[in-house]
Amino acid sequence: NAGVMQNPRHLVRRRGQEARLRCSPMKGHSHVYWYRQLPEEGLKFMVYLQKENIIDESGMPKERFSAEFPKEGPSILRIQQVVRGDSAAYFCASSPPDGTGELFFGEGSRLTVL
């Protein structure tokens, strides 16, 4: 049973470019979460999605960041006009629909903004 798959694992962008991070949840999981982790910081919640629905985006910056989880295909976290402060590890997690709260994480996408 494949785990949560994230790609790319590493992404380098110049300031002002766009970054797209993709996440395929575990088989049978219908909930997707995105977290950001800065060096020496904890995991910070960004957004929680179900298929075609954003459930909670209270952790998303108001500008330049967006997320989607379409009916078909992976969830995508999109960062427009990246700045150096966006450099971080972005983790995707998925959970089963039983509501126990357990999250299973991917290996992360590490974004570096030059």
Next chain:
Amino acid sequence: EDQVTQSPEALRLQEGESSSLNCSYTVSGLRGLFWYRQDPGKGPEFLFTLYSAGEEKEKERLKATLTKKESFLHITAPKPEDSATYLCAGIGGSQGNLIFGKGTKLSVKP
């Protein structure tokens, strides 16, 4: 505001030297307390879920316990391969997401 605080930030142990990691929480209507292990450059790996005060769970050299205000991760006779950052997280009644502490970085020397 819901919060999870872990201590110490870093812990160095000799192989075989048992110790405990602390996680204190203020999460309204706690529905679950979670422990994860994270190795450098990797995603967090799920270890335990605790749902109610008094509950305990064990896995190999690790045992997690929960009270109404904090959780402990006890490590018995650790080995160098136990070296990692251990993350604690809580989920409250009105939330759909986990709130994480900053973690405890454990180093076990042979």
